[in-house]
Amino acid sequence: MVKKPYAFGVDLGGTKIQILKVEEDGNVLEKVKIPTEVEKGADHVIAAIASSVEKLFDKQYPPEGIGLGVAGQVEKSTGAVLFAPNLKWSNVPLTAILKERLGFPVFATNDVRAATIGELSFGAGKNAKDLLSIFVGTGIGGAIVINGRIVSGPENTAGEIGHMIVDLNGPPCTCGSRGCLEAIAAGWGMEAKARNAVNNDPVSAKRLIALAGGDPMLIKGKIIQEAAREKDPLALSIIKEGEAALIAATASLINILNPTVVLFGGGIIDANPDMVRTVEEGARKKALKAASRHVEFRLSSLKNEAGAFGAAALVFGKG
Amino acid sequence: MVKKPYAFGVDLGGTKIQILKVEEDGNVLEKVKIPTEVEKGADHVIAAIASSVEKLFDKQYPPEGIGLGVAGQVEKSTGAVLFAPNLKWSNVPLTAILKERLGFPVFATNDVRAATIGELSFGAGKNAKDLLSIFVGTGIGGAIVINGRIVSGPENTAGEIGHMIVDLNGPPCTCGSRGCLEAIAAGWGMEAKARNAVNNDPVSAKRLIALAGGDPMLIKGKIIQEAAREKDPLALSIIKEGEAALIAATASLINILNPTVVLFGGGIIDANPDMVRTVEEGARKKALKAASRHVEFRLSSLKNEAGAFGAAALVFGKG
Known part of the structure; x- marks a missing residue:
């Protein structure tokens, strides 16, 4: 029997490393998950990836290569x-080290692009030619696909939709600007807003403080969501403002890029998939009719495996 | 002597039609400008273009084709x-009629893309691979160039940057949304804001009303500019808010697209070229360093001939 070509896809995150052994059509042959152990340093992390991969193949049938999606700037x-x-890395020659050790082709991209390529190759974005992905979690990231290819830009930074300004006079952002999408709709932005309320209007924040056991620094996204389910007015308004920012950004991106698919994923979306319907309804009202007429709103289908799938797809020339 | 290939480039606007006879390297052989005479109807306008073009070539040496940049949706x-x-046209089979009459290839695109292709082929954007154009006039339009090609999108609407939302709770836009870039920074947006002030705070607007000869409906962009030069506080604040919106949109677009060149043009920019320096200074502060490090801000160099140049370049496969 002739063996089919396969590749390894690695999702390298701050707490865990997900490794998939995948055939070109997305068929998963093996799966491994190991802790990242950031504190042991880059060499240790890279060696751990290499050892795990080496255990997953027979030298007689080597893979086509290994792809990595990294939570960082590649x-x-x-x-x-x-x-x-998240890895506490700067200037780590990741692919060079792995190539030296493994002896087969190594590819790397950032985690958001890897997840987008995963969805595009094997998931909810399959066969879409013009796609925009929006991942909403602690931060907000995205990737732009035009004619089936990821737009990377000359500095490899394209897709930084978390830093679109949707509210000129809005809250300060970590990037130094104001009113960025992230600062209003990402986990950190909503938490900052909650803590601001604690300082400026503690009465309005009393339910959030109580749910956080009295410590405002423990007001995290999950607590805001929990308070919102209890109809706490402050939590509801923070979430509503986040949705309004996402709606504005999504409508703007449809007008700018005219995609056929807008694909949503990330921790906050996975925990509240209904949010995509709210964003769809709002964005369809705000976007130009000609630009939005045929656009489809979809939910990530590969969830937390999207990055590893996409990393493997890189090896097969996708993305 | 062997004749070089050439094409016709037509900029079809609401008041005039500019026709260039151009060689592939941008060398202009002839120029003609005729009034559009919109009131005589589409057939008349198209016949006028055809007759003008027919006078400009010898049947023994026909052109490679004719390209048109149209102020509308193509x-x-x-x-x-x-x-x-502006032409009062809907569903006019422009290229089919011209092809039938002229017998050589006919191409058409919208005026903003034509101007962008003109600058990219022969003007300030020459040799740029990743370029974003921003044309600020009565409205605001733009075009996105990635790897040397215009991004058109499946519905051919990509580049509608005038309808990026930069101020969630901002003034209403003609598109039905709020806080679009156009509604704050375009000629019509600034005029609407001035007329709003006339209604809500006539004292603040007294200089604008005087310059408009007492008729608020005659407060146009030029009058706002004139009042600003006289340091009228209302005019200055309208212009400053417009610049702030342009800065936010430009920074956002640099973060989203990571272009190497941002090219500014359009009536308001041509009348106030210094505005580009103000926008550059502000956008460099707001954009992510990694995305903006190598970006260049440039001023359109072909001015009101950019569209006709770009229309001709379409014939040679540009854009």
Whole structure:
């Protein structure tokens, strides 16, 4: 029997590393998940990936290559990880080290693009030619697909939709600007808003403080969601403002890019998939009719495996 | 002597039609400008273009084709003009009629894309691979160039940057949304804001009303500019808010698309070229460093001939 070509796809995150052994059509042959152990340093993390991968193949039937989706900024030309705060890495020649050790082709991209390529190749974005992905979690990231290819930009930074300004005079953002989508709709932005309320109007925030056991620093996204389910007015308004920012950004991106598919994913969306319907309804009203007429709103289908799938797809020339 | 190939480029606007006879390298052989005479109807306008072009070539040396930049929405597959308010056209099969009459290839695109292709082929955007154009006039339009090609989108609507929402709770826009870039920074948006002030706070608007000869409906962009030069506080604040919106949109677009060149043009920019420096300074502060590090801000160099140049370049496969 002739063996089919296969690749490894690795999703390298701050707490865990997901490894998939995948055939070109997306058929999963094996799965492994290991802890990242960031504190042991980059060399240890990279060696752990290499050992795990080496256990998953027979030298007689080597893979086509290995792809990695990294929670950080990856240099296009070299595959080096320039900056990855969750990994505490800067300037780590990730692909060079792995290539040296494994002896087969190594590819890397950022985690958001990897997840987008995963959905595009094997998931909810399958066969879409013009797609925009919006991942809403602690931060907000996205990727732009035009004619079936990821738009990377000359500095490899394209797709930073979390830093679209949707409210000129809005709250300060970590990037130094104001009113960025992230600062209103991402987990960190909603938490910052809640903590602001604690300082400025503690009465309005009393339910949030109580749910956080009295410590405002423990007001996290899940607590805001919980308070909102109890109809706490502050929590509801924070979430509503986040949805309004997402609606504005989505409508703007449809007008700018005219995609056929807008694909939503990320922790906050996975926990509240109904939010996509709210955003769809609002964005369809705000976007230009000609631009939005045929657009479809979809939910990520590969969830937390999208990144590893997409990393494997990189090896097969996708993305 | 062997004649070089050439094409006709036509900029079809609501008041005039500009026709250039151009060689592939941008060398202009002849120029003609005729009035559009919208009131005589589409057939008349198209026949006038055809007659003008026919006078400009010898049947022994026909052109490679004719390209048109149209102030309206052009259907990609057919070259029909779906909707052009300034021409009072809807569903006019422009390219089909011209092809039938002239017998050589006919191409059409919208005026903003034509101007962008003109700058990209022969003007300030020459040799840029990843470019974003922003044309600020009565409205605001733009075009996105990635890897040297215009991004058109499946519905041919990509580049509608005038309808990016930069201020969630901002003034109403003609599109039905609120806080679009156009509604704050375009000529019509600034005029609407001035007329609002006339209604709500006539004292603040007294200089604008005086300059408009007492008729608030005559407060146009030029009058706002004139009042601003006299340091009228209302005019200055309208312009400053417009610049702030342009800064926010430009920074957002740099983050989303990571272009190497941002090219500014249009009536308001041509009249106030210094505005580009103000927008550059502000946008560089707001955009992500990694995305903006190598971006260049440029001013349209072909001015009101950019559209005709770009229309001709279409014939040679540009854009």
